[in-house]
Amino acid sequence: MAPSPDKVTPLRPRRPCPECGKPSARETYPFCSERCKNIDLNRWLSGSYVLPGAEEESGSDDAPPPERE
Ligand SMILES: [Zn+2]
Numbered sequence: 001m002a003p004s005p006d007k008v009t010p011l012r013p014r015r016p017c018p019e020c021g022k023p024s025a026r027e028t029y030p031f032c033s034e035r036c037k038n039i040d041l042n043r044w045l046s047g048s049y050v051l052p053g054a055e056e057e058s059g060s061d062d063a064p065p066p067e068r069e
Contacts, residue, residue, distance in 0.1 A: 014023045019036035031037040 015030050016022065017024050017030065017032035017036050019031060019039050022032035022036075024030045024032050028034055028037045031040065
């Protein structure tokens with residue numbers, strides 16, 4: 001029995017980007033791009049790291065405290 005030529009085994013099944021479903025890139029694996037990587041990262045951070053309502057923007061903290069009279 002000869003093996004059917006239709007049967008092609010992929011070397012490595014590409015895992016789709018968990019954010020948009022596109023084929024993942026090597027540099028940003030398992031995501032397709034830096035953008036999706038950041039999206040997932042921010043979601044993860046905001047979900048289990050930052051408390052709701054405690055969002056701080058860097059930059060405003062650089063302002064010197066108001067002087068007391
Ligand atoms: Zn993506």
